[in-house]
Amino acid sequence: MAKIWVYAELSGGRPTSTTLELLTRARELGDVEAVALGPGARQAAPALGRHGAARVLVNEDPAFGEYLADPATDCLAALVPAQAPDLILFAFSADSREVAGRLAARLCTGLISNAMDVSAAGGGFVATVPYFGGAKVATYRANSRPAIVLIRPKSYEASVSGGEAEVVDVDAVIGEGSKRARIVETRTEAADRVKLEDARIVVSGGRGLGGPENFHFVQELADALGGAAGASRAIVDAGWVPYALQVGQTGKTVRPGVYIAAGISGAMQHTVGMKGSKVIVAINKDADAPILKMADLGVVGDALKILPRLIEAVKARKGS
Amino acid sequence: MKIVVTVKQVPDPNAPQALDPDNTIARDREVVLDPGDECGIEIGLQLKEAHGGEVVLVSMGPEKARDAIRKGLSMGADRGILISDPALAGADAYLTARALAAAISPESPDLVICATESYDGSTGMVPPMLAELLQVPQLTFAKHVAVADGTVTVHRQTEAGYQVVEAALPGLVTVTAGIADPRYASLKGIMAARSKEVRPLTVAELGIEQGRPTETVEGIADAEARKAGEVVEDDGSVGVEKIMAVLQAAKVL
Numbered sequence: 001m002a003k004i005w006v007y008a009e010l011s012g013g014r015p016t017s018t019t020l021e022l023l024t025r026a027r028e029l030g031d032v033e034a035v036a037l038g039p040g041a042r043q044a045a046p047a048l049g050r051h052g053a054a055r056v057l058v059n060e061d062p063a064f065g066e067y068l069a070d071p072a073t074d075c076l077a078a079l080v081p082a083q084a085p086d087l088i089l090f091a092f093s094a095d096s097r098e099v100a101g102r103l104a105a106r107l108c109t110g111l112i113s114n115a116m117d118v119s120a121a122g123g124g125f126v127a128t129v130p131y132f133g134g135a136k137v138a139t140y141r142a143n144s145r146p147a148i149v150l151i152r153p154k155s156y157e158a159s160v161s162g163g164e165a166e167v168v169d170v171d172a173v174i175g176e177g178s179k180r181a182r183i184v185e186t187r188t189e190a191a192d193r194v195k196l197e198d199a200r201i202v203v204s205g206g207r208g209l210g211g212p213e214n215f216h217f218v219q220e221l222a223d224a225l226g227g228a229a230g231a232s233r234a235i236v237d238a239g240w241v242p243y244a245l246q247v248g249q250t251g252k253t254v255r256p257g258v259y260i261a262a263g264i265s266g267a268m269q270h271t272v273g274m275k276g277s278k279v280i281v282a283i284n285k286d287a288d289a290p291i292l293k294m295a296d297l298g299v300v301g302d303a304l305k306i307l308p309r310l311i312e313a314v315k316a317r318k319g320s
Numbered sequence: 321m322k323i324v325v326t327v328k329q330v331p332d333p334n335a336p337q338a339l340d341p342d343n344t345i346a347r348d349r350e351v352v353l354d355p356g357d358e359c360g361i362e363i364g365l366q367l368k369e370a371h372g373g374e375v376v377l378v379s380m381g382p383e384k385a386r387d388a389i390r391k392g393l394s395m396g397a398d399r400g401i402l403i404s405d406p407a408l409a410g411a412d413a414y415l416t417a418r419a420l421a422a423a424i425s426p427e428s429p430d431l432v433i434c435a436t437e438s439y440d441g442s443t444g445m446v447p448p449m450l451a452e453l454l455q456v457p458q459l460t461f462a463k464h465v466a467v468a469d470g471t472v473t474v475h476r477q478t479e480a481g482y483q484v485v486e487a488a489l490p491g492l493v494t495v496t497a498g499i500a501d502p503r504y505a506s507l508k509g510i511m512a513a514r515s516k517e518v519r520p521l522t523v524a525e526l527g528i529e530q531g532r533p534t535e536t537v538e539g540i541a542d543a544e545a546r547k548a549g550e551v552v553e554d555d556g557s558v559g560v561e562k563i564m565a566v567l568q569a570a571k572v573l
Contacts, residue, residue: 068476068485069448069458094461094478101413101448102458110414110534113443126538135545136339139538181457181487184473189481201572225572237497243463243477249442252479258570260563267333269442275546279570281563287551294546297566301554309560317564317573 002030002120005085005146007076008048008056009096013040018091020051020158022151026089027052027161029120034165035079037072038064042167049165051158056165057083061172063179069098070178077106078173085146087125089118092150100150109144114249118149125149134272154197154253154276189242194228196245201227202256202277204247205235206270208263208284208303212240217307218262224314230254230274232264248273262303266291283307321373321467323364324429325397326420326450327357329381329388330440343537344410353388356435358502360495361392363465364433365503371467373430374398378423380408380416386518393513394505400518407523407530413441414534417449422526425454431472432492436461451492459485460494 004026009016019034026032034053036044038060045056057079063071076099080088088103090096092114104111112118115127116137125147129138142149196202203225205218215235222229230247231240247254248270259277264270266282266289274280275294282295283303292298299306332350340346364375377392379385380403389400403419411419424432432454437444451458459465462474463482473486477496505513523530552562567573 068460069451073452097444098448098458098460101445102452104414104445104534105417105449105452108414110412111445112535113413113445130543131339131540134543136540137543138343138540140535141538142535143532144534181459181485181491183476183483183485185484186478187481187483225567227572233497239498243496243498244479244481250437258567258572269333269439279566280546281566283554283559283563287553292551293548295551296546296549297562298549298551299554299559299562300551301559305556306554306559306563309557310563313560313564314567314573 002086003084004030004032005088006032006034006053007088007090007096007099008034008036008044009091009093010036010038010040010044013043015044015047016091017158018093018153020047021154021156022089022091023048023051023053024158025118025156029087029118033057033085035076037075038062045165045167049163050160052161052163053165054163055168057168057170059170059172061174063172063174066183067179068181068183069102070180071172071174072099073102073106074174074178075170075172076103079170080107080146087118087147087149090148090150092152097150100148104148109146109148110142111148111150112140112142113150115149115151116155118151130272132268134275135268152253154255189244194226196228196230196247197252197254199228199254200257201225202230202247202254202274203227203260203262204230204232204264204274205262205303206232206264207234209235210304214304215241217304217311221260221307221311221314224311224318227256232267232270261291261295262307264291265289266294321367321371321431322427322429323367323373323375323431323433324424324427325357325360325364325375325377325392325433327361327377327379327388327392328354328438329379329385330354330438333439339540342410343540351384351387353391354435354439356437356439356497357392359497359499360433360435361395361397362500362502363495365396366500367431367465367467376401376427376429378420379403380411380419389518390513391505393516394510395503396509399516401521402518403521403526405523412534413443413445414449415530417446417453418528419523419526420446420450421453422528423521430489431467432456434492434494436494436496447492447494454492456490456492457487458492458494459487462493462495463499465493465495465499
C-alpha cells in the first residue's frame with residue numbers, strides 16, 4: 001500500500017481546513033501519515049486522525065513557527081529518506097508552497113504545483129492542473145519518488161473517517177544556519193466581517209467599477225445579502241482594496257452558493273478561484289467579456305448603475 | 321549592494337492565450353515583460369538608489385526574451401544575462417531554478433528579487449527552489465522591502481494582515497504586484513539601454529546537466545466548461561429583476 005504524507009498546516013493548534021481536505025483525499029490513495037510541525041502539533045493530532053491520518057509525526061520545536069520554510073524543510077528532508085513516503089501532499093498556500101519548493105530542490109526531485117486533483121495511476125501518481133483559468137486541464141505524471149503535489153484549497157470536501165491517530169515523535173533536525181528568515185511580528189488587518197472563503201454569497205468587484213471610490217457598492221451589496229466582498233487581482237494590484245479580498249489564482253478560492261461578479265472581465269487569474277460557485281451572476285458592460293460565457297446569469301450593463309438599484313431592491317425585500 | 325532581479329517574458333496577459341502543439345504556452349503572439357517582474361525591477365532600482373550598487377537582470381527564455389531584459393534596462397537596470405538554449409525549451413520549475421541558480425551564483429548578489437509567481441505558469445515554485453539552490457533564506461510575498469545594516473526586512477502579506485520578517489543578507493525576496501508602481505522608461509533610459517550589456521549563456525556554459533524531466537505532461541483536455549446561461553441586456557430595470565429572481569431561486573433572500 002502506498003504511503004501518503006500530508007504536510008499539516010496548523011493555526012492555533014488546529015489543522016487548517018485545506019489540511020483536512022487533503023487528508024480526505026489521501027485516505028483514498030493509501031496509508032496516510034500527517035506531518036505536524038510546530039507549537040500545537042500534538043493538540044492537532046486527534047483532528048488529523050479523525051480525517052484519516054493513521055499516524056501523526058509530531059515535533060513542537062518553536063523554531064517551526066518562528067522562521068519561514070527552512071526549519072520545516074530540514075525536518076522533512078531528514079524524514080523522507082528514513083520513512084520513504086511515496087507521495088507528499090502540500091496545500092497550495094503561501095506557507096506550504098515555500099516548504100514544498102525548497103524540499104523538492106533539496107531532494108533533487110520535482111513537484112506538481114497548483115493541482116486540483118491527484119490520483120494513483122500506473123504504479124505512480126498523476127495530478128491535474130488547471131490552465132487558462134481552468135478552460136484547460138493538464139494531466140501531469142510525477143516522475144520522482146516521493147512525488148510531491150501541491151493541491152489548491154477547496155479541491156475536496158473534507159469529511160471525517162472517525163479514525164484515531166498514533167502520535168509519533170520525530171526529531172526536529174534543524175540546522176543552525178536554517179534559523180534565518182525570522183518572523184519578528186504578526187499584524188492583523190482583517191476586518192470583522194463574514195470570512196470570504198466561508199461566505200454563502202460573495203460579491204466581487206473589478207476594474208469596471210471605475211475607481212476605488214465606487215467599491216463601497218460591492219461591500220454594501222455583500223453586507224445587505226449577509227455575504228462577503230471580494231475583488232479581482234487587477235484592483236488589488238492597483239491598490240483599491242487589500243489583498244485579503246482577492247479571489248483567484250493568487251488569492252482565495254471560493255465556492256459560495258451565489259457569486260456576483262461586478263465589472264470583472266473574467267481573466268484566468270480570477271475565474272480559477274470562483275468557477276466552483278454554485279450560481280454565478282455577472283454584470284459587465286462588455287458583451288464579449290469572458291465572464292458572461294460562464295455565468296448562469298449575465299447582465300450586460302453598467303455595474304455602477306445596476307449595483308445601487310440592486311442594493312435598494314435587496315434591502316427592500318429583506319425589510320419586508 | 322548587488323541586486324539580481326529575475327525576469328520573464330510572458331504572453332501578454334491582456335491577450336487571449338493558447339497552447340502550441342507540444343503543449344507549451346504559445347509564445348508566438350504578443351509577449352511582454354511579466355508585469356510582476358516590473359515591480360521586482362522597481363524595488364531593485366529603489367534599493368540601488370538608496371544604497372548604491374548594481375541591478376542585474378537574469379532571464380531564461382528564447383532569444384526574443386532579450387526584449388524583456390531590454391525593457392528592464394531602459395527602466396534603469398545596469399546589465400542583463402539571458403540564458404537561452406533550445407535544450408531548455410519547456411523546462412520544468414526545477415530545471416529553470418537550476419539554470420537560474422547556475423547563472424546567478426557567480427554574481428554573488430546580496431539580494432535576489434523575484435515576483436511571487438509568473439503571470440503565465442503561476443506555479444510559484446521557482447523562487448523557493450532558487451533560494452534553496454543558492455542556499456539563502458527566502459522572504460516571500462513582500463509588500464514592503466527595506467535593507468539596513470546587512471539585514472533585509474519585509475512585510476509579508478498573509479491572509480489576515482502581514483508579518484514582519486527579517487534575515488541577514490544575502491537573501492531572496494519575492495514581491496507582490498502591489499508593492500510599487502513600476503516607473504516608465506524615459507527616452508534617455510531607452511537610449512542608454514541600447515549600449516548596456518546583455519550576456520548570453522548556454523546550458524554548456526552553465527555546466528548543468530539537463531536530467532530527466534521531473535514531471536511529464538500526459539495530456540491536456542478542455543475542462544468541463546460551465547455552460548453559459550442567460551445573458552440579458554440591461555435596460556434600466558431588467559438587470560435587477562433578473563438578478564433578484566436568481567437570488568430568490570437560490571434561497572439567499
